[in-house]
Structure formats: structure tokens, C-alpha cells
Amino acid sequence: MAGTARRAAGGTAMTGGPAGRAVVRAARRPEVRLPRLEEYDGRGLERDGDYDGLDFRDTGLAGQDGAGARFMDCALTGCALDGTSLRRARLLDSVLTGVRGVGTDLAEATLRDVEVRDARLGGTQLHGAVLERVLIRGGKIDFLNLRRARLKDVVFEGCVLVEPDFGGARLERVEFVDCAVRQADLSAAVLVDVDLRGAAPLELARGVDRLSGAVISPAQLLDLAPVLAAELGLRVLA
Template sequence: MSSRMPDGRSSRVREPLRPKLGASLTSAEGSALDVVDDGSYRALEYKGADLSFRDAGAVEFEGCRFVETTFSGTRMRRGGFSDVELQRCDLSNMAATSSTMLRTSVSAGRLTGMTWSECAFRDVLVEDCRADLAAFRFSTFKNTVFRDCTMLEANFQNADLTGTRFERCDLSGAQFSGARMAGARFADCVLLGIGGVTSLAGVTVRSRDAQGLLHSLAGALGITIED
């Protein structure tokens, strides 16, 4: 399936590439259960691990699976997740800067208050997650899908959301000021009270979703709506 960008270019809409995990993963134990500067962790499976409140830079996770693992309160700089699965994990209040997610799936997780600013996401699926108050300011998204997520007051200020898809998400009160959104798509989403509504130029919105934009658009244009 493809759509047409405002400048006439064709933008292909497809599912994000799935993580590439090895046939067998090694159970994480010992030093692998810590997160340290310049740490590199490959082909590991973390189950019920506590990686919360760490503070590290240049950390790389590659080909790993995390199940019911917590990163709550962890701070990461120039870190990376590539070919990673995060299942039922707690990333609440995690803070990452200048970090990346590549071919990563995040499912049934808690992302409340998570901050990934000035980061890059490519081939990422975020599904069935609670991500209220999550912040992605100045981040770049390529071939990324948010599906069945609660994203109340999420912040995408100045993010590049070109081609990003939001499916069946509650984005009430979300902030999109200064975002680049050409080719982005909203399907069966709640868009009540979103900020930066004028940044939605070039997006595709289903007709039933557009009703939720009415008051935000009117406010941005100085229009008063009376009963």
C-alpha cells in the first residue's frame, strides 16, 4: 500500500521490520544484569530482571529479548536497542537522549512518563502499551507504528513523524507543536484536545477521528463554536 506525499513523492506504508533474534538466546545473568558505560549486550534473554535506576552512556542491546523487565528511572545516553523485543516491560520514567531503537517491538508495556528526546526510531512497533505523559521531543521516526496504545498528553513537540502510523490510540491532550507529519496516518484514534493541531498538515485522518479535531482546529483558527 502506498500514499502520496504533499510534494508528490510516493510513500510506501508497510509494517515495521520484525526484530532479528537468534534461534536460541542465552539467559542473562551475572554482569549482564547490570547496565554500565560502554556496555554491549548481545543475544541475551532477560526475564523478570531489574535494570531500574541505572545511569550509563553508550550502552548497546542487540538481538535481545526482555520479558517483564524493568528499566524504570534508568538514564541512558547514546544508547541503542537493535533487533530487540520488549514484552510486558516497565519503562516508566526512563530517560534516554541521543539513543536509537532499530527493528524493535515493544508490547504490553508501561511507558508512563518515559522520555526519549532527540532519539531515532526506525522499524519500531509499539503495541498495547500505556504511554501517558511519554515524551519524544525532537526525535525522528521512520516506519514506526503505535497501535492500541493509551498516550494521554504524550509529547511529540518538534519530532519528525513523517509516515508514522497511529492505530486505535488514545492521544487526548497530546502535543504535536512544531512536528513534521507529512504522510502520517491516524486510524480509529481519539484526538480530543491535542496541541499543535496546525502541525498536522499533510496527515491522513479517518472521518470519524476528524470530529475530535474540530474544537482544537477551531481554537487554533480563533473560531468560537456555539451550541
């Protein structure tokens, strides 16, 4: 199967700051160009399976065990992922469109050069995972568990994140563009060149003290003022 021809977009742009002074490095977005795909035969996922150049279309993968599997140059479209185990799986140069499910297990998985479009997911487990050059565009993800994950060159665009958990994670060159972030947990997280200016609303349940290394807008600063005051033990009286 011919390999995917691609190159990462961006990565060198600097945004913000007076007189062109850089304040945050832009994330490098994936550019996935899939080769001609073969239709998946539907025999069911296998642990440590190898899936190369396959088209999973409207496939019911709920409850299946694909732990440790490798997906290379694949398209997953309209697939049901309820309770699917993909722990320690590797998703490389692939596109997931309209996937849906509750309790999908991607703990300690690797996602590299991946696009996730219009997903409807709940309780997805990505703790300890590695995400590099990943675009999550559109859709809604509830209770996303990214504890102790490593995110580098990741873009959340036009999506809704409800109570995402970034506890203990490392985020480097991560952007939030035209998306809603509700009650996020940043406890013990490390942020480097994280651009939060496109998040509206931006709500933090915990970890406001970890915002060093992030960029927010003046309006967001005003919105976060009560949380920041509480963190500092500052009383604000009329």
C-alpha cells in the same frame, strides 16, 4: 552469535483515496527473528556496554546506568526500568515485552527494528531519539517525551498514549492503529504520511496547525472541529 534474519514488512502499500489514489504511505514494520539467546548474567548494566544475543528476563534494572550501551538481538521481558539511564543507547533488532518503569531515560537513543509489547511506562524520555522500524503494541505509556525526535516507519498499535509530547519532532510514515491518543502535543512537529485514522480518541492539546501531512477520518474531523475553529479564531454561533 548468528545474526538475525529479517526483513521489513510493508512500506510500499498505499491506503485510502478514490480509484486507488494514494493518500498515505504505509509504515514498514519490523520483523524481528531472534537467534538462540543466552541468559543475562545479572551483573548490572555498564556505560557503553555491549550486549549481544542476551535474554533479560524479569531482571531488575532500576536505577542502573547503561548510557551509550548497545543491545543487539536481545529480549527484555518483564524488566523493571524505573530511573534506568539508557541515554544514547542503541537498541537494534530487539524485543521488549512487559517492561515497566517510571522515568526511564532513553534521550538521544537509537531504536531500529525494535518491538515494544505491553509496556507500562511513565515519563519515558526519548527526546532527540531516532526510531526507525519500531512497533509499539499494547500497554500504556504516560507522558512520553519525544520532543525533537525522529520517527520513521513507526507503528503505535492497540496502546494508550497519555499526553505524548511530539514537540519539534519529525514523523514520517507513522501509523496509529486501534489506539488512544490523549492530549498530544504536536507543537512545531513535522508530519509526513502520518495516519491518525486508527486513533480513538484523538485528542490534541497543542499543535493542531501541524496536522498538514497527516490523514484523519471524517469522524475525527468532526471531533476536532472545536479545536480547529479555535485555531482559526472562528466563532461558531447557533
